[in-house]
Amino acid sequence: LFLIFVFNLMNKRFFNVIKGVILSKFGYRIPLRVMHFVTYRCNLSCKYCGIWSYKIKEMNTSEAKRAIKEFADAGTFHWVFTGGEPLLRTDIKELIDYLKDFGIAVTLTTNGTLLKEKIKEVKNVDYLVVSLDGPKEINDEVRGNGVFDKVVEGVREARKEGIEVVLNTTLSRKNIENNFYGIKEMIRIAKSLDARLNFSVIYKDIYNQRDQFHKNRIDTIFPSREELIKALDFIKEQKKRTKNLILFSDPNIEQLKKMNKWKKCYAGILFVDLLPDGRVIPCLFKPHLGINGLEKGFVNAFKSLPIQKNCVCPSTCYNELNCTFSLYPKSVWENFIKYMFLVKK
Numbered sequence: 001l002f003l004i005f006v007f008n009l010m011n012k013r014f015f016n017v018i019k020g021v022i023l024s025k026f027g028y029r030i031p032l033r034v035m036h037f038v039t040y041r042c043n044l045s046c047k048y049c050g051i052w053s054y055k056i057k058e059m060n061t062s063e064a065k066r067a068i069k070e071f072a073d074a075g076t077f078h079w080v081f082t083g084g085e086p087l088l089r090t091d092i093k094e095l096i097d098y099l100k101d102f103g104i105a106v107t108l109t110t111n112g113t114l115l116k117e118k119i120k121e122v123k124n125v126d127y128l129v130v131s132l133d134g135p136k137e138i139n140d141e142v143r144g145n146g147v148f149d150k151v152v153e154g155v156r157e158a159r160k161e162g163i164e165v166v167l168n169t170t171l172s173r174k175n176i177e178n179n180f181y182g183i184k185e186m187i188r189i190a191k192s193l194d195a196r197l198n199f200s201v202i203y204k205d206i207y208n209q210r211d212q213f214h215k216n217r218i219d220t221i222f223p224s225r226e227e228l229i230k231a232l233d234f235i236k237e238q239k240k241r242t243k244n245l246i247l248f249s250d251p252n253i254e255q256l257k258k259m260n261k262w263k264k265c266y267a268g269i270l271f272v273d274l275l276p277d278g279r280v281i282p283c284l285f286k287p288h289l290g291i292n293g294l295e296k297g298f299v300n301a302f303k304s305l306p307i308q309k310n311c312v313c314p315s316t317c318y319n320e321l322n323c324t325f326s327l328y329p330k331s332v333w334e335n336f337i338k339y340m341f342l343v344k345k
Contacts, residue, residue: 016030016032016077017077020075021270021325021327024266024269024325029268029270029302030074030075031071031074031076031270031271031299032077032078032270032271033076033077033079033080033270033271033272033321034079034080034271034273035080035271035273035274035317036064036067036080036081036273036274037082037083037084037273037275037276038058038064038081038082038084038089038092038095039058039083039084039085039086039088039089039276040052040054040055040083041083041085041088042083042111043085043088043113043114044085044111044113044143044144046133046144047142047143047172047218048142048170048172048202048217048218048221048222051083052084056275056277057276057277058277059276059277059278061094061095063294064091065095066298067274067278067293067298068095068098068099068102068104069102070293070297070298070299071299071302072102073299074299074302076104077104077105078104078107079104079105079107080106080107080109081095081096081106081107082108084276085110085113085114086108086110087108087110087114087118087121088114092108092118092121092122093120093121093122096121096122096124096125100124105126105343105344106124106125107127107128107129108122108125108128108129109128109129109131109168110128110129110130110131111130111131111143111147111151112131112132112147113147113151113154114154115128115130115150115151115154115155115157116150116154119154119157119158119163122158122163126344127163127165127342128158129165129166129198130155130158130165131143131151131167131168131169131170132151132155132169133169133170133172133182134172134174134175134185134186135148135182135189136148136149138172138175138182139151142170142172142174142221152193155167155193155195159195165193165194166195166197166198166247167186167189167190167193167195167196167197167198168197168199169182169183169198169200170200170201171183171200171201171202171223171232172222172223173222173227176223176228176230176231177227180231183231183235187238187246190245191242196245196246196247196341197245197246197247198248199235199246199248199316201228201256201315201316202218202221202222203314204218204222205284228256228257229257232253232256232257233257235248236253244341247334247338248320249320249323249324249328249331249334249335250330250331250334251323251328251330251331252319252320252323255323256314256316256319260312261310261312262308262312262313262322263309263310264309264326265282265308265311265313265322266322266325266326267282267283267286267305267308267311267318268282268302268305268306268308269307269325270321270325271318271325272302274298275287275290278292278293279292279293280292280293280298280301280302280305282305282306282308283313283315284315285313285315286308
């Protein structure tokens with residue numbers, strides 16, 4: 001931590017992260033990272049996701065800006081736009097630019113199909129996370145015909161614009177089988193597109209298990225526990241051979257293999273989720289705990305969330321944050337390197 005502090009002494013964002021982690025040990029809550037589900041609308045209907053089928057009111061531009069300002073004033077250093085498909089919002093460029101006015105690092109996650117035509121709208125993000133679930137035959141079986149080619153075009157356009165890209169691959173049975181063929185291909189594809197690579201685990205939740213239609217879709221690609229552990233071990237080994245390509249810390253991999261309970265989860269302490277309608281929730285698995293930020297104030301809602309304990313979490317993203325904020329040395333270091341590569345000064 002001392003080395004990180006020295007290397008980033010003049011970097012306000014990283015200093016605030018270190019300060020926030022330390023203060024959290026004394027009971028303070030600082031929303032260092034906000035993941036904003038800016039819409040549930042999506043132009044795809046991937047087999048493992050049912051969020052597109054939920055109807056929910058969306059905050060308008062001024063309401064979203066109010067949330068941004070309140071969180072920025074409270075110490076937020078990183079904002080993640082996700083969905084649904086964020087590029088379906090007509091005001092996404094305005095919201096990105098507004099965040100950058102506060103000096104906040106911005107990530108946008110996208111399915112990539114609209115990226116080529118809307119590249120100018122995202123040019124100010126620090127980096128894009130683009131979903132690609134394997135080579136063409138695997139990706140398009142899971143995400144829809146023709147999706148692979150559109151995503152590749154969009155990623156190439158982003159790289160031409162100088163935008164950093166992280167490809168995110170969901171570990172379905174389809175890309176684990178045949179001796180990890182899909183994973184191997186994704187490593188090759190990421191290299192060919194000058195992008196970095198991350199992996200997510202499929203999890204069953206209220207969005208993809210809501211009825212028999214969604215259950216039937218996910219069951220065909222849901223890997224067994226044994227398959228998943230073997231895939232995670234394989235990815236860990238590949239990390240050693242592909243320096244700085246795979247952004248998936250070793251402690252996070254081990255956590256996802258063992259699924260240990262978190263004695264202390266930092267959801268609602270150092271990170272938080274924001275739903276399209278303005279509800280503030282600790283994480284996507286607990287929307288029933290949501291507090292209306294438009295009514296109560298977004299930071300007040302954040303600070304009113306119940307403390308999460310003894311959670312078993314299947315989310316790559318949340319586990320990565322917990323590993324880092326728990327100060328696991330390897331996670332801190334690997335995410336520091338990721339930060340240096342991807343986040344603009």
